[in-house]
Amino acid sequence: MFINFRLRTFGGVFRRSDNKIQEISPDVFGSDSESPVDLLIIGGGINGAGIARDAAGRGLSVLLVEQDDLAAHTSSASTKLVHGGLRYLEYYEFRLVREALMERERLLKMAPHIIWPLEFVLPHSKAQRPAWMVRAGLFLYDHLAKRERLPASKAVRFGPHAAAKMLKPAYRRGFTYADCWVEDSRLVVLNAMAAASCGAEIRTRTRLVAARPEGALWRAVIQDESGRRETVFARAMVNAAGPWVGEILSAKLGRNAAKTVRMVKGSHIIVRRLYDEDFAFILQNPDKRIVFAVPYEHEFTLIGTTDIPYEDDPAQVVISDEETNYLCESVSRYFRHPVTPADVVRSYSGVRPLFDDQAENASAVTRDYVLDVEGGNGQPALLSVFGGKITTFRKLAEHALEKLLPVMGRKVGAGWTAATALPGGDMRGANFFAYLATVMAKYPGLPAAFLHRLARAYGTLCERILGDAVTLADLGENFGGDLTAREVDYLVAHEWARTPEDILWRRSKLALHVPEDTAARLAAYLQPPGTATTSAGRLRKAG
Numbered sequence: 001m002f003i004n005f006r007l008r009t010f011g012g013v014f015r016r017s018d019n020k021i022q023e024i025s026p027d028v029f030g031s032d033s034e035s036p037v038d039l040l041i042i043g044g045g046i047n048g049a050g051i052a053r054d055a056a057g058r059g060l061s062v063l064l065v066e067q068d069d070l071a072a073h074t075s076s077a078s079t080k081l082v083h084g085g086l087r088y089l090e091y092y093e094f095r096l097v098r099e100a101l102m103e104r105e106r107l108l109k110m111a112p113h114i115i116w117p118l119e120f121v122l123p124h125s126k127a128q129r130p131a132w133m134v135r136a137g138l139f140l141y142d143h144l145a146k147r148e149r150l151p152a153s154k155a156v157r158f159g160p161h162a163a164a165k166m167l168k169p170a171y172r173r174g175f176t177y178a179d180c181w182v183e184d185s186r187l188v189v190l191n192a193m194a195a196a197s198c199g200a201e202i203r204t205r206t207r208l209v210a211a212r213p214e215g216a217l218w219r220a221v222i223q224d225e226s227g228r229r230e231t232v233f234a235r236a237m238v239n240a241a242g243p244w245v246g247e248i249l250s251a252k253l254g255r256n257a258a259k260t261v262r263m264v265k266g267s268h269i270i271v272r273r274l275y276d277e278d279f280a281f282i283l284q285n286p287d288k289r290i291v292f293a294v295p296y297e298h299e300f301t302l303i304g305t306t307d308i309p310y311e312d313d314p315a316q317v318v319i320s321d322e323e324t325n326y327l328c329e330s331v332s333r334y335f336r337h338p339v340t341p342a343d344v345v346r347s348y349s350g351v352r353p354l355f356d357d358q359a360e361n362a363s364a365v366t367r368d369y370v371l372d373v374e375g376g377n378g379q380p381a382l383l384s385v386f387g388g389k390i391t392t393f394r395k396l397a398e399h400a401l402e403k404l405l406p407v408m409g410r411k412v413g414a415g416w417t418a419a420t421a422l423p424g425g426d427m428r429g430a431n432f433f434a435y436l437a438t439v440m441a442k443y444p445g446l447p448a449a450f451l452h453r454l455a456r457a458y459g460t461l462c463e464r465i466l467g468d469a470v471t472l473a474d475l476g477e478n479f480g481g482d483l484t485a486r487e488v489d490y491l492v493a494h495e496w497a498r499t500p501e502d503i504l505w506r507r508s509k510l511a512l513h514v515p516e517d518t519a520a521r522l523a524a525y526l527q528p529p530g531t532a533t534t535s536a537g538r539l540r541k542a543g
């Protein structure tokens, strides 16, 4: 833990880390003078992108900088559930669960292409929790917030239920309830697109180097991946750096943070599809934690997650053998066919940037968010985000602006995001399947599975990619998995995609489906031999 203090000597800012004092050189604060933006947002995860959308839509000028790709870290490493969080009821997190349950229904309407209902089966295990306790939890879950589209929970006997095929015969009864699935990294990109369409500037591969107050403004130095530095001025700054929120405060701003983040690692494994049905399982473990097994990308099952205290570099987080074993054992305890580490096709890990409430163990740390605001009275405003869920990003953004605007002394538009579709989500009646049927009818010469994938990923914007195409060949080079040049060009032009990994793993999950040479072919296409990092505008976002 850093103990920080600021000294101003010859204009320099110093940071003390244990016995080391590092100077943030005064030279970093160059003088590319420009007119200030209202809001400089650090971090292109779900919270930074969500705040950018809300703020830009209220009329603030916004610059968002993300040191890597959008959703490069925690926001692409989640279990991908828009959920109230049944488990959090045990920790009396009623405020969070109610807010999250309310958001479920809203988000379903805002983005019916990337968010859809998912049924969960909870096998009853007397050794973990008595049935009355689970029933009481589900009753609360059903009633804490109004449900419009999602069904209520039910007690079930597995005899006639399809779950009986997968479960060991000892598990004869249980419960079902509904939550939602979300394509997490696409949710981030759609928020960034919505922000950009309201005038925000989104700069990926650009990091905050340092910032300091200068009068009523922040003077901040940002640096792109080529090493080019620029000084920008902002009336307020949002620190939405997720696991780096503390580092931004101490190392980049030279501040002594009163609140701290508790980093908790969570890992997932992906195995070949364990069963054909569309429902997911929520499985209780002897340590009182729960693990999900969720149908994933048609051919796979996603299993996660773990809760491990973490103190290393968030960018280097990887699954351990113990975590893989834990996840395999969690599923094998319930399923007739055991899952072993040899079945793992791929894994991923992320770091939860939780607000440190001093809870004893990692699973008990609050999942609720805390927003810390400083400034006002002639000082520029600073808002730092601690914690937060994918599910609650929209509400978090609203709360962030409610706290920030008075400190900035600004009166701009009221909250507007609750009933506005995200890009591509403008489907009549928020009915994805009705929209899919119209696309299928419009493009009879294109493969149904391809149209389904595009409609899911881009919603109504898929027609921008398809244009007047009649057959797949009209969409240019096919890189494998029906990823065509037209789609790649769209991702580069409108979604800030720059590398094969951006495209295959964050804008889509095609990495799981394409042949081995796709990444190399894409790399050659994105950066033809003999070109510099940016090729003739093709790699630049075009609005």
Ligand SMILES: Cc1cc2nc3c(=O)[nH]c(=O)nc-3n(C[C@H](O)[C@H](O)[C@H](O)COP(=O)(O)OP(=O)(O)OC[C@H]3O[C@@H](n4cnc5c(N)ncnc54)[C@H](O)[C@@H]3O)c2cc1C
Pocket: 042, 043, 044, 045, 046, 047, 048, 065, 066, 067, 068, 069, 070, 071, 072, 073, 074, 075, 076, 077, 078, 079, 080, 081, 082, 083, 206, 207, 208, 209, 240, 241, 242, 243, 244, 248, 264, 265, 266, 267, 305, 306, 349, 350, 351, 352, 353, 385, 387, 388, 389, 390, 391, 392
């Ligand atoms: C294993 C796991 C499972 C989860 N499952 C769910 C779930 O099912 N449902 C749910 O609702 N939530 C879930 N969550 C929680 C959710 O994923 C996180 O709360 C959320 O993604 C955090 O978003 P963020 O924007 O705060 O952080 P991040 O996504 O990490 O974004 C912060 C960004 O800041 C950038 N940054 C850092 N420093 C700088 C700098 N100096 N300059 C520029 N940029 C910088 C980083 O590169 C990073 O991209 C899960 C989390 C984990 C880890």
